[in-house]
Amino acid sequence: MAIINPSSNYGTVAIVGVGLIGASLGLALKKAGVVNQVLGVGRSAPNLDQALKMGAIDAAVDLAEATKQADVIVLCMPVAQMRAAFEAIEPHLEPRTMITDAGSTKGDVILAAKEVLGKKACQFVPAHPIAGGAQHGAGAAKADLFEGKQTILCPLQENSPQDTDLIEGFWQSVGSVVKKISCVQHDAIYAAVSHLPHLLSYALMASVVNSEDADQKLGHVGAGFKDFTRIAASSPEMWRDICLGNRTAVLKELDQYLLIVNHMRKLIAENDGSGLEKLFKKASKARQDLDVL
16 A cells, blocks of 8 residues: 555656656646656656756656656656556556556556556556647656646556545546546546547548648648647547557547438538528537536
């Protein structure tokens, strides 16, 4: 069981993957004054150098060394890489050390943790900060990235209440509003409200780029197109892993979306203005209601 007091200091924090989320977390933890030091682990030397220069991390080390020193380890890499990270962590994981993550899918990550860590899986409290941006890499990091944003916790049955509270306090310390739901709920919800929108943004961008008159179209885009496709500038590697890691839920939402699109196509083909307007009004009202929540 972890021995850190969540109301005071998290000791040494190791951030594995110092891109937008990881580097922002380092900046936020140091701004909040709740850590002694932040260690960075990553594949890209230039990115680690950038994180060091920004002050997001205090030192760059390998994962084995980070695990030996850390009181809290935060996995901020693409979700498909987390199994390998657990494998590297497990031999060096001390009973005092807690692990959390920032992955956008939970079922696959939890399965990997349980299979690799075994009894030590009780030291892993899965999380998903609902924060980010179209740009990626340490250079895009912001100390206030998590302020006022939700972080979802999906505690395991194996987690003690004290360890869950510790990780809840950890994410709250950087300004997050923490909510707890099951991993099944998480993956179903975010397939609809996060994973599918990114997929559609990539699809629209690919559709225009692959058309014969792509240059003409891209030369005349307005704010609406730019708003809709902004998230297509996100990390392709990360979103590849998310779509595959949450494949079942994403396919379900994509099939539902295709039903709506085909219905809209039918309305347009049949010149059914009233039907089209009715559908638009319902969607418009729902979107307007979001702004008052």
